[in-house]
Amino acid sequence: MNRPSLLATGADGTGAGAAAASVLQRHGVVALTVTYGRRIALIRRCTAALEVLGIAHLVVVTNGIGAAYRAELEALQAQSRVRIELHHLPENIGAGGGFAAAIRQARASHGDAFLWLLDDDNCPRPGALDALADAMRGHDPVTTLTAFASLRGERFPLWMEAARSGDGEGVFHSRSSICSLDVRRIPAWLTKRLGRRPTSAAEATHAAVSVDVPGGPYGGFFIHARHIDTIGYPDPRYVLYFDDLEWTNRVRRMGGSVRLVPGCIVDDAEGDWAIDDTRQGKPRFFMIDLLRSSDRKRLYYSIRNNVYFKSRYWSAGWALTGANLALFVALAIGLGLALGRPRNAATMVGAAIDGVTGRLGGTL
Numbered sequence: 001m002n003r004p005s006l007l008a009t010g011a012d013g014t015g016a017g018a019a020a021a022s023v024l025q026r027h028g029v030v031a032l033t034v035t036y037g038r039r040i041a042l043i044r045r046c047t048a049a050l051e052v053l054g055i056a057h058l059v060v061v062t063n064g065i066g067a068a069y070r071a072e073l074e075a076l077q078a079q080s081r082v083r084i085e086l087h088h089l090p091e092n093i094g095a096g097g098g099f100a101a102a103i104r105q106a107r108a109s110h111g112d113a114f115l116w117l118l119d120d121d122n123c124p125r126p127g128a129l130d131a132l133a134d135a136m137r138g139h140d141p142v143t144t145l146t147a148f149a150s151l152r153g154e155r156f157p158l159w160m161e162a163a164r165s166g167d168g169e170g171v172f173h174s175r176s177s178i179c180s181l182d183v184r185r186i187p188a189w190l191t192k193r194l195g196r197r198p199t200s201a202a203e204a205t206h207a208a209v210s211v212d213v214p215g216g217p218y219g220g221f222f223i224h225a226r227h228i229d230t231i232g233y234p235d236p237r238y239v240l241y242f243d244d245l246e247w248t249n250r251v252r253r254m255g256g257s258v259r260l261v262p263g264c265i266v267d268d269a270e271g272d273w274a275i276d277d278t279r280q281g282k283p284r285f286f287m288i289d290l291l292r293s294s295d296r297k298r299l300y301y302s303i304r305n306n307v308y309f310k311s312r313y314w315s316a317g318w319a320l321t322g323a324n325l326a327l328f329v330a331l332a333i334g335l336g337l338a339l340g341r342p343r344n345a346a347t348m349v350g351a352a353i354d355g356v357t358g359r360l361g362g363t364l
Contacts, residue, residue: 023142024133027224028113030106031055031082034098035120036063040072042121042269049123051081057110059085060120061102064092085109092364096243097236099218104233107225114141115228119219121269124150131263132222135210142224145231145256147248149213150220150264159216160208163262168213172245175316178324178352179306180286181331208262214314215248215258220266223251230254237360240298242305249313287331290348291341297364299344300351307355325352 031050035043043060050058060073070088077084087105089098099117106115118124132148139146151163162168173180218234221244231250234243251258293299311321329349336345 023136024114024129027142028057028110029055029116029129030057030059030110030113031116031118032059032061032099032102032106033118033120033122034061034063034095034102035069035073036065036092036098038066038069038072039120040069040076043073044076045123045269046118046120047076047080047082047084049125052126053124053129055116055129056083057085057106058082059087059102059106059109061098061105062086062088063094063098064089093236094239094243094364095218096234096238096247099244100233100236103225103228107228111225113225115223115225117218117221118266119217119268122219123267123269124220125265125267128264128266131261131265134263135259135261139259142226145227145251145254147221147223147227147251147256147258148264149216149248149258149260150222150266151208151260151262152217152220152266152268155268156217159213159260162211162213163208163260166209166211168211168260171213171216172249172310172314175314176310176320176324178310178321178328179290179303181324181328183320183323183327210262211260213258213260214252215245216260217248218244219268220264221248222264227251227256230256235360238301238305238308239360239362239364240301240305242302242309246309246313253313287335288339291332291336291339291344293344296344296347300347301362303348303351304355304359307352308358308360311356312358321356325356328352 033043033046047058062070062073065073065088070086073084073086077086085105087101089101102117103115106113128150135148141147149159152159154160156171158171158173162171174182174184176182231247231254234247236243238246248258290299290303307325311318315321329352332345332348332352336342336348
């Protein structure tokens, strides 16, 4: 098995890269993932990618899986060169609860180590660890609260844009925006519709750079285990969506920083649940995709948690948040009636109300 050396000298030819890589070797890297349903093909691909990188340990938390999938995972555990630790939860408690359990298991088994969170369909590319080691030059991710986010490519275009523009604040959209809706963007939207769209900074700058971001998804998030004592564990009350952004954003809220590492690329095997694949990539207003969703639970949680997070942790004031909420509700009702989707519109409005009033929790 080919394993890249973590003792490379780094891109600048100095020994700084070797020093950072030695930190990875001394503390070790433990990968963590959460799986559900029956997704053995995805887990196999993820494990194979970790083998190429030389990752020795993988903690897998299963969220209420059946006996057949459990048997498949146990067979993979026996065959893989990666040491797989299986931790079974009796029911699906969502991503936040699953990753909280995975982090606890990793800390109990491995103690003082780096934790690399991955979705079960994530496949880190060769060279990802070298990029992380290179990003550590000038930082001390063990004794200072510094975490790293991997680049997830087209699945998370805002992070790609941040790496190309050098401005990481936009990965959460503008403060007080609701599901990316923002009354301040209406003039820009009208300009775009009228065909006078200016070239953005992201389009003008093509070289990806490392940049501070306010947080990121679970998949590809890299942090030392000792910092969990500072930021705590993911909040299972979110059930689905935004628990990752809230948890990773705690790094900044607690005085630390999250660095996006464009050279650490993690590919996704699956697409976005809300996108209609039959449109073959043609642009469409995202509210239409939401209203046409066939999964009402996912629809509810995505909106409720967006509103909850934005109104509390990414707000420019309640006046602007209220204006954007009113815009969201008006569009949901109007488009819902026009598209003949009143039930989905009602779900979206109810979710927004629950989010702003702080009603979390639920089941899958």
